Amino acid sequence: MSESETASAAVPALKVTGVTKSYRHVQALRGVDLEVRPAEVHALLGDNGAGKSTLMKILAGAVSHDQGTIEVNGVEQSFAKPADAQAAGIETVYQDLALAPSLSPGENLFLGREIMRKGFLGRLGFVDRKAMSDAAVQQLQQLGARTPTSHVEVEALSGGQRQAVAVARASLWGTALIMLDEPTAALGVAQTTSVLDLIRRLRDERGLSVLLVSHNLPDVFAVADRATVLRLGENVLTTDIADVTSTDLISAMTGGRITPKDPS
Amino acid sequence: MTTTADEKRLNPLVKIAQSRRLQSLTILGLFVVIFAVFAILSPSSFLSQTNLEGIGLSASQVLILGAGVTFLLIAGGLDLSVGAIIVFSAVVAAKIMAGATAGLEGADRMGWPLWGPVIGGALAGIVVGTLWGVFNGTVIVKTGIPPFIATLASMTVILGLAQVWTNGLNVSGAPSELQTVFGLGRMFGIVPWPIVIAAVVVIVLWIVLANTRFGLRLYAIGANPESARRAGINVGRYTVAVYALVGALAGLVAVIDVARFTTATVNGYSAIALNVITAVVIGGTSLWGGRGGMGGTIIGSLIPATLTSGFVILGLQPFWQNVAVGIVLLLAVAVDQYRRRKLSAQ
Numbered sequence: 157m158s159e160s161e162t163a164s165a166a167v168p169a170l171k172v173t174g175v176t177k178s179y180r181h182v183q184a185l186r187g188v189d190l191e192v193r194p195a196e197v198h199a200l201l202g203d204n205g206a207g208k209s210t211l212m213k214i215l216a217g218a219v220s221h222d223q224g225t226i227e228v229n230g231v232e233q234s235f236a237k238p239a240d241a242q243a244a245g246i247e248t249v250y251q252d253l254a255l256a257p258s259l260s261p262g263e264n265l266f267l268g269r270e271i272m273r274k275g276f277l278g279r280l281g282f283v284d285r286k287a288m289s290d291a292a293v294q295q296l297q298q299l300g301a302r303t304p305t306s307h308v309e310v311e312a313l314s315g316g317q318r319q320a321v322a323v324a325r326a327s328l329w330g331t332a333l334i335m336l337d338e339p340t341a342a343l344g345v346a347q348t349t350s351v352l353d354l355i356r357r358l359r360d361e362r363g364l365s366v367l368l369v370s371h372n373l374p375d376v377f378a379v380a381d382r383a384t385v386l387r388l389g390e391n392v393l394t395t396d397i398a399d400v401t402s403t404d405l406i407s408a409m410t411g412g413r414i415t416p417k418d419p420s
Numbered sequence: 421m422t423t424t425a426d427e428k429r430l431n432p433l434v435k436i437a438q439s440r441r442l443q444s445l446t447i448l449g450l451f452v453v454i455f456a457v458f459a460i461l462s463p464s465s466f467l468s469q470t471n472l473e474g475i476g477l478s479a480s481q482v483l484i485l486g487a488g489v490t491f492l493l494i495a496g497g498l499d500l501s502v503g504a505i506i507v508f509s510a511v512v513a514a515k516i517m518a519g520a521t522a523g524l525e526g527a528d529r530m531g532w533p534l535w536g537p538v539i540g541g542a543l544a545g546i547v548v549g550t551l552w553g554v555f556n557g558t559v560i561v562k563t564g565i566p567p568f569i570a571t572l573a574s575m576t577v578i579l580g581l582a583q584v585w586t587n588g589l590n591v592s593g594a595p596s597e598l599q600t601v602f603g604l605g606r607m608f609g610i611v612p613w614p615i616v617i618a619a620v621v622v623i624v625l626w627i628v629l630a631n632t633r634f635g636l637r638l639y640a641i642g643a644n645p646e647s648a649r650r651a652g653i654n655v656g657r658y659t660v661a662v663y664a665l666v667g668a669l670a671g672l673v674a675v676i677d678v679a680r681f682t683t684a685t686v687n688g689y690s691a692i693a694l695n696v697i698t699a700v701v702i703g704g705t706s707l708w709g710g711r712g713g714m715g716g717t718i719i720g721s722l723i724p725a726t727l728t729s730g731f732v733i734l735g736l737q738p739f740w741q742n743v744a745v746g747i748v749l750l751l752a753v754a755v756d757q758y759r760r761r762k763l764s765a766q
Contacts, residue, residue: 239652254647256640258710267640268651270633281632 167230169194173225178269184210185388197366199376202386203409215240217318227331245332253322257311262292267323277377295324316347335367373402431539444704444716451719458730465733479725480618485696486717487625488666496642496709498567501575502670503689508582509674510684513545518593546671552668557660580606591684603679626714645712702752
């Protein structure tokens with residue numbers, strides 16, 4: 157198959173092999189394999205309790221896994237804390253976005269990694285608000301997000317605009333992989349469309365890989381190139397989106413309890 | 421175009437968000453009106469230098485503490501132990517100053533033999549205040565006990581320790597030279613020193629809050645500690661730092677009062693923590709963290725002192741000040757709450 161040949165040619169942006177994780181007696185992950193190729197949108201699907209959140213937390217460096225390996229751009233990594241995952245080029249957009257509502261988009265983009273003033277003032281801890289604001293404007297424009305950037309507090313933005321700010325922050329720092337946790341869960345139709353556009357731009361214009369954790373199959377079919385389905389802590393299906401229907405995915409997620417309509 | 425549609429939809433919300441500036445302006449307007457009314461009703465007494473200085477002096481304490489408490493509330497903290505820290509620090513400063521200068525006579529009572537212990541006592545008072553602040557912050561960070569309870573407890577402990585140490589008696593005997601030169605003295609013979617110090621503290625901290633990484637991160641921590649943590653900010657360290665700042669300023673206030681009265685008062689300051697929180701909240705800083713600023717705190721600190729002096733001059737009972745400030749406080753918090761609900765609703 158030519159498809160698998162191209163896959164083996166390029167070093168995957170993220171390669172997870174045999175990752176396990178137990179919380180006391182509960183085995184949340186029983187050996188998960190996951191491969192996200194460069195510049196692809198990869199959907200991570202699964203029912204509640206399938207292990208999506210656990211895998212996400214591991215990849216974000218929030219919890220550490222028991223066994224298995226994680227490679228980012230071909231280099232094996234171990235994450236003891238979120239900063240390690242960030243240093244490896246993985247940025248996470250949490251469902252609650254983790255934005256500071258009373259700061260501007262620019263200040264949020266650089267929160268924790270502020271641009272300092274040059275020279276003496278910078279050494280005193282003075283930040284360069286204008287530089288951060290300019291960079292935010294540029295970043296949001298590149299992503300095609302129509303979001304007011306300066307002199308506006310994030311709190312005053314719409315849900316979609318806040319999502320755009322969070323994605324912009326992730327794409328500003330992420331060099332390998334952007335993880336998005338249910339990015340459209342709280343959004344209306346129009347805002348969902350613009351967030352999906354944003355995801356495509358991450359892939360097409362920035363060449364970033366996206367791991368899209370979602371329940372929403374229409375979203376997945378709209379933007380994802382491939383999908384991996386987790387069930388009970390294992391990956392049960394990895395497929396090109398073009399090769400499956402939503403019934404197939406639901407069937408994989410639920411372990412065939414809902415079977416596709418079958419003439420026989 | 422979507423742009424204009426988006427911006428239109430955004431507009432009313434932007435207005436609400438920006439109306440925090442409106443609140444500061446409203447408070448400023450209120451202050452100007454109060455000031456103007458008193459000035460018109462009794463120009464000769466109210467606008468006299470003595471009276472204005474009196475307002476400045478009685479506001480200076482709240483201003484100095486309010487500058488720190490603005491940081492603290494923005495970072496999502498609260499400190500009820502400020503008054504107890506002042507008492508404890510004042511006792512430390514007064515004991516050192518009085519003890520080391522008591523026997524000095526004549527020619528010995530000048531230069532380093534006199535001023536060395538005075539400066540040492542002042543520094544010790546500020547350091548001890550800072551350490552109590554570090555204690556507060558550490559307890560809150562390590563145990564996760566809500567600041568209200570943690571500092572209520574530490575207030576009782578700190579005050580209790582000061583009372584045990586002094587048998588509940590004021591500590592007098594700080595050198596009167598300190599009072600003459602500094603406590604009742606004036607910079608360049610014009611402005612009383614306590615007012616100068618309050619102004620310097622407020623201006624420096626205003627600049628820090630509005631322009632530095634430290635200030636910026638406090639807003640993020642107060643608004644959402646978890647997101648600050650995810651952004652790689654050491655929330656615990658910042659929290660301890662703001663409590664330490666408030667403790668240091670309480671120590672400074674203690675030293676200023678020892679200089680003014682040559683005595684550490686053990687039974688004072690019981691209401692100061694709440695008065696300071698009132699001033700800061702009236703100025704538009706949110707009790708729920710993440711929002712606020714120094715400009716409002718300045719006005720919020722000046723209003724009570726202005727009202728008191730104005731009422732006295734007009735021959736009204738000065739206690740009306742309490743009634744008025746309480747009502748303004750209620751309004752300020754109600755407005756803040758309304759805005760928060762409005763913003764989280766969309």
